[in-house]
Amino acid sequence: MKRETQNILLVLLGGALLKIGFTGAYLNYVKPSFQWMVLATGAVMVLLALFAIARDLKKHVRGAAADGDAHEHAHGRSSWMLMLPVLAIFLIAPPALGSDSVTRNDGRSVAQSERKTGGAKFDPLPPGDVVPITMTDFVTRSAWDDANTLNDRTVRMSGFIVRDKNSTLMARLVMGCCAADATPVRVRLEGDPSASGYAVDSWVEVTGRIQPGTATEANSYTPSLTVTSIKQIPIPEMPYE
Known part of the structure; x- marks a missing residue:
């Protein structure tokens, strides 16, 4: 998985945890006493992702050769599919069990x-x-x-x-x-x-x-x-x- 994809996944997953923690949707998954854990975990994930993004921007590394770029693009498409479950949690939090x-x-x-x-x-x-x-x-x-x-x-x-x-x-x-x-x-x-x-x-x-x-x-x-x-x-x- 490319570093950019990893960083975006961390931001989205951390953001999803912060969202459900602040809106109360976390009660569909854990007890009320666990709220601080949900918020702390989300905040740490977002901060780690932002730190990694800032470090990569400073390096400002150019892409590889043209043939290498094509390979990375094909590989990247499969990596982006991993973001779908995270987006689902972020946009539509699953309901409580029924x-x-x-x-x-x-x-x-x-x-x-x-x-x-x-x-x-x-x-x-x-x-x-x-x-x-x-x-x-x-x-x-x-x-x-x-x-x-x-x-x-x-x-x-x-x-x-x-x-x-x-x-x-x-x-x-x-x-x-x-x-x-x-x-x-x-x-x-x-x-x-x-x-x-x-x-x-x-x-x-x-x-x-x-x-x-x-x-x-x-x-x-x-x-x-x-x-x-x-x-x-x-x-x-x-x-x-």
Whole structure:
């Protein structure tokens, strides 16, 4: 690869990291605490590229002979193709993982990794007619809560729509450090036929009550929720839990 191509790749890749770092798009790939790493890496790459470009300009080396130039031109075209993925990241940042990642997950769930056997004690849910709750907390409680704190309580949570054969599920991906290790949590939506009308990957806010005993090892700890209300919402700034 020619030095000019290397330098431009560094500028574009570093610029892409700075762009997603400042705009918040980095949250599609890593946890919020990693923002400074994304920005620092992008800044270092841009500075290295600018230093190399300045050094090459000072040298101001002329091209090789005419026959050598033709060879370099042919070789350079293949090198420029390497810039396409970088340009794609810079111009169109890929979205967060969605339903495809959930359906290809072989049934793994956060609840399975939290505890394999036995129960657990959870803090009581706060008072109120409707309790806001994360999907991770809801699914983990449904699988392991000895006190059954979810029973007879109306909860509100958000996620994206997933289709599982003839069922409609709401899911969320839980990130350990980055999108590569994200593990899903799922809730089966029942009781409201309108839930099936939402497109896959649509983000929704759902209110409802758990159907006790529906989260089992056989269904990868996927509880069923009797839906009392559902509405579409914008994609949240932080799509992972």
